[in-house]
Amino acid sequence: MTDNDIFKSRRAAYHTLGCKLNFSETSEMSRRMADAGFERVSFDDIADVYVINTCSVTEEANRKCRSMIKRCIKRNKDAIVVVTGCYAQLEPEEVAAIKGVSLVLGSNQKNEIVQHIDNLTQKSEKAFVCTSEIMKDKAFMPSFSSGDRTRSFLKIQDGCDYFCSYCTIPFARGTSRSADIASTIEQAKCAAIHGAKEIILTGVNIGDFGHRNGQTFLQLIEQLELVEGVERYRISSIEPNLLTDEIIKHVAQSDKFMPHFHVPLQSGSDAVLKLMRRRYDSAFFAEKIATIKSLMPHAFIGIDVIVGVNGEKDEYFEESKRFISELDFSQLHVFTYSERPGTQALNIKPVIPIEERHRRNAILHEISEEHRIAFYKKHIGQDAKILVESNEKDGVMYGFTDNYLKVEIPFDASLSNTIQKIHLEMLTLDKQALVGKILK
Numbered sequence: 001m002t003d004n005d006i007f008k009s010r011r012a013a014y015h016t017l018g019c020k021l022n023f024s025e026t027s028e029m030s031r032r033m034a035d036a037g038f039e040r041v042s043f044d045d046i047a048d049v050y051v052i053n054t055c056s057v058t059e060e061a062n063r064k065c066r067s068m069i070k071r072c073i074k075r076n077k078d079a080i081v082v083v084t085g086c087y088a089q090l091e092p093e094e095v096a097a098i099k100g101v102s103l104v105l106g107s108n109q110k111n112e113i114v115q116h117i118d119n120l121t122q123k124s125e126k127a128f129v130c131t132s133e134i135m136k137d138k139a140f141m142p143s144f145s146s147g148d149r150t151r152s153f154l155k156i157q158d159g160c161d162y163f164c165s166y167c168t169i170p171f172a173r174g175t176s177r178s179a180d181i182a183s184t185i186e187q188a189k190c191a192a193i194h195g196a197k198e199i200i201l202t203g204v205n206i207g208d209f210g211h212r213n214g215q216t217f218l219q220l221i222e223q224l225e226l227v228e229g230v231e232r233y234r235i236s237s238i239e240p241n242l243l244t245d246e247i248i249k250h251v252a253q254s255d256k257f258m259p260h261f262h263v264p265l266q267s268g269s270d271a272v273l274k275l276m277r278r279r280y281d282s283a284f285f286a287e288k289i290a291t292i293k294s295l296m297p298h299a300f301i302g303i304d305v306i307v308g309v310n311g312e313k314d315e316y317f318e319e320s321k322r323f324i325s326e327l328d329f330s331q332l333h334v335f336t337y338s339e340r341p342g343t344q345a346l347n348i349k350p351v352i353p354i355e356e357r358h359r360r361n362a363i364l365h366e367i368s369e370e371h372r373i374a375f376y377k378k379h380i381g382q383d384a385k386i387l388v389e390s391n392e393k394d395g396v397m398y399g400f401t402d403n404y405l406k407v408e409i410p411f412d413a414s415l416s417n418t419i420q421k422i423h424l425e426m427l428t429l430d431k432q433a434l435v436g437k438i439l440k
Contacts, residue, residue: 012038013047015068018055020202020236022085024155026053028143029084029113036114043072049080049117053110054087054095056172058338062087066098073100080120084110086172089131090341096127106131107158107173111141134174142184144191144199150389150417152196153236156184156220157203162239164266165277165344166309166337169204176208181220185227192229197417198387199224200234207242218246225256231419232387232402237262237304240288241279248288252295259296260404262333263288264304268323269316272309275348282323293328300330300375300404305364308357309337310348317360325367330375330404332368336361373431379405379424386436390416398433407436 012033016026029051030040041047050072054065065087073081083095084105092104103116109130116130145153157178160170178184191199201221203209209217217238224233233256238247240263251257263285267273270281292299305324307317324332336357339346352360384407386399392411399407399420408428409415415438422436 010038011041011045011047012049012051013041013043013045013072014051014053015043015072016053017065017068018053018057018061018086020153020200021155021158021204022053022055024143024145024153024202025085025110026051027145027153028155029053029110031146032111032114033117046076047072047079048076049082050076051082051084051113054083054085056086056090056168056340058335058340060338062091065095069095069098069101073098080117082113082117084113086169089134089172090168092129092131096129098127099125101127103127104129104131107134108132108137108139134171137174138177140177140179142179142187144187144194144196146191146194146196150196150387151198151200152191152194153202154184154188154191154199155203156201157206157209160205161208162205162279163277163344165275165348166306166340168340168343171342173204176205177212178203178209180213181210181215181223184220185223188224188227188230192227195417196230197419198232198234199230200236202236205239205242206236207238207247217242218244218250221247221250221254221257225254231256233257234260234404235262237264239264239279240285243288245291248291248295258402258404259299260302260402261292261299262302262304265324266304266306267309267312267316268305268320268327269312272312272316272320275311275345276306276309277344286323286327289327289329296403298379298403301328302331302333302404303327303329304333304335306335306337307360307364308352308354310339310345310351312337312352312360313350321363321367324364329371331372332364334361334364334368373427376405376427376431376434379434380426382424383421383439384424384436385419385421387419388415388417399436406433408433409436409438 014026014030016022055061080102082103088095088104089107095104143155159174159176161176207217384401386401386407388399395411396408397411421439425435
């Protein structure tokens with residue numbers, strides 16, 4: 001560490017907004033800073049350095065980022081405030097213009113965070129901006145999250161080559177890239193050493209893993225099965241056109257990969273899918289869901305949907321709603337469309353009024369709750385195994401079954417990060433979980 005008089009002590013706090021990929025990257029930054037002598041403290045504490053890893057998927061996400069930045073500046077006006085992530089990459093000058101921001105790092109500069117902080121010899125009125133031409137970046141390093149010993153997010157891939165009409169991710173994250181299988185396996189082993197019983201494979205387009213070096217996502221998950229110490233894996237969001245039947249069959253036969261899928265649909269209208277530049281149609285998507293359910297009837301299936309996108313006429317939304325209602329899914333993740341600068345969707349008409357977008361969101365949320373509660377009720381009276389989380393709330397703690405049912409049990413600190421066999425008795429009063437009884 002260079003001589004640097006801006007730090008009275010070496011306390012660093014971190015806050016992550018957005019996707020699971022960001023959580024993995026924040027953990028990697030915190031480990032690098034810890035190796036350089038920074039003590040990690042709560043984001044609510046007074047710190048010498050605040051690191052905010054941002055999201056920019058919607059304008060609301062940008063607003064939350066700005067709010068969080070201003071919050072830590074207000075807490076300690078003398079602190080070094082580092083802003084990184086998608087918002088920093090897409091709008092670096094806008095971020096730098098926020099009074100009190102010290103350092104703006106692009107998506108591919110996170111691994112150099114210690115070096116950049118070292119170069120700040122004093123608190124400056126003007127932020128230092130370090131971003132790159134993300135589309136030209138080819139570098140990738142797998143990483144994993146730690147801190148919550150129960151689960152770890154393993155970053156296996158970054159970037160995307162798809163350029164869907166509504167999405168800025170390729171501009172924020174660059175082209176699709178990943179490490180080789182051997183390097184990725186080493187990170188999984190490190191996560192296991194840090195106590196992770198469950199690993200969630202994450203990235204921007206994880207099904208694209210290895211395509212530049214002749215390897216495949218299927219080959220990766222076959223090798224991950226062999227890592228000792230990891231008892232469970234989950235596959236985060238995977239594009240339907242990359243979710244091959246071979247991957248589904250592997251999960252169905254696996255002892256470690258959980259029957260839990262998160263598959264982005266975005267719309268149930270073929271006309272809207274075409275406007276979005278998605279790489280499948282509704283019939284193809286329905287076949288994928290049917291294949292999963294034929295091999296794993298108890299599988300949890302989460303589906304992403306965007307409502308109110310430009311061009312989603314009333315009849316297209318009704319078509320999408322009917323299609324989604326008939327799918328055998330467990331839960332929807334419904335996003336209200338937000339215009340993003342530089343995307344092709346801005347040229348599509350008609351533009352759906354904001355109020356109508358929110359109305360459509362509410363309709364699909366209601367459908368989602370009906371499916372989720374029905375899925376939970378199917379399992380009442382059954383026995384299952386849960387991986388117990390460590391957090392306590394009002395005298396209870398929670399765990400998740402292999403097929404991602406949230407289960408409430410009485411708090412017992414000794415059960416944290418253990419797998420327990422339980423009997424599923426009933427829904428909780430708020431219907432957000434099942435009440436479990438531990439079986440001896």
